Amino acid sequence: MYDPLYYAAAILTAVAALLLARWYFGRRQIATEAREDWEVRQERSPGTIKGVDQETFEGIFIAAHEPRWSLYAAGTLFGVIIISPIAGVFLMWVWPLFTSMLDGGPWYDVGYYPWMFYMFFGMVALWAGVGFVASRLFYARRPEEFRAALARARGEPLDDVVIPRARPAWARRVRPDPKPDTDTANEKASE
Numbered sequence: 613m614y615d616p617l618y619y620a621a622a623i624l625t626a627v628a629a630l631l632l633a634r635w636y637f638g639r640r641q642i643a644t645e646a647r648e649d650w651e652v653r654q655e656r657s658p659g660t661i662k663g664v665d666q667e668t669f670e671g672i673f674i675a676a677h678e679p680r681w682s683l684y685a686a687g688t689l690f691g692v693i694i695i696s697p698i699a700g701v702f703l704m705w706v707w708p709l710f711t712s713m714l715d716g717g718p719w720y721d722v723g724y725y726p727w728m729f730y731m732f733f734g735m736v737a738l739w740a741g742v743g744f745v746a747s748r749l750f751y752a753r754r755p756e757e758f759r760a761a762l763a764r765a766r767g768e769p770l771d772d773v774v775i776p777r778a779r780p781a782w783a784r785r786v787r788p789d790p791k792p793d794t795d796t797a798n799e800k801a802s803e
Contacts, residue, residue, distance in 0.1 A: 621696075624689050631686035638679040646673035664765045672765060676758035680750065688746040692739050699738040703731055 650669050653661045661669055704722075707730060711720040720726055755761070760770060 617696075621693050624693050628686040628689035628693075631682040631689070635679055635682040635686065638682065639674065642674050642677045643670065645677070646670040649673060660762065662766055664762065668765055669762070672758065672761045675755040676761060680754075684746050684750045688743055691742040691746065695738060695742055696735070699735055700731075703734045703738075 647666075647670065650661070650666050650673075653669075664672075707722070707727065710730070714720060718724075756764070764770060
């Protein structure tokens with residue numbers, strides 16, 4: 613009876629392991645790119661790393677560019693695997709307490725549709741709770757943007773740092789009107 617659950621746990625464990633491998637090898641690749649970027653910056657633009665040692669630069673570069681999503685996705689899957697048996701026991705413990713408040717008909721016995729509905733949506737809700745916690749941690753622990761972190765490491769006050777924003781893909785072809793039609797704007801304002 614429990615074979616499908618074991619198969620699901622094995623598949624989720626394999627996917628989580630692949631995600632961890634993706635994070636590990638991605639981080640190693642980013643570390644290599646950080647060393648290369650350090651060397652290029654020393655030759656071409658030493659002012660961008662003035663006062664920053666190589667170890668600090670590499671730490672900032674890795675933190676800003678590593679594939680954190682795969683680490684948190686793997687943690688979410690491991691959390692789902694761990695919480696599922698605990699959630700099953702908890703939901704089975706709560707079911708008699710819940711049905712004792714109802715009329716107590718035989719349709720509330722374990723195995724009937726109300727119980728299946730309760731177990732399915734109870735498990736989904738608890739899994740969503742794991743996803744919620746992982747998402748909150750992912751965004752709460754988000755590292756600082758690379759250029760801002762590098763400016764902070766150089767000792768520049770962040771109020772003086774201007775970080776240019778890339779135009780959104782949808783706005784690349786849009787050009788602002790150099791001469792807005794002031795007559796129609798004045799008419800609309802007067803209405």
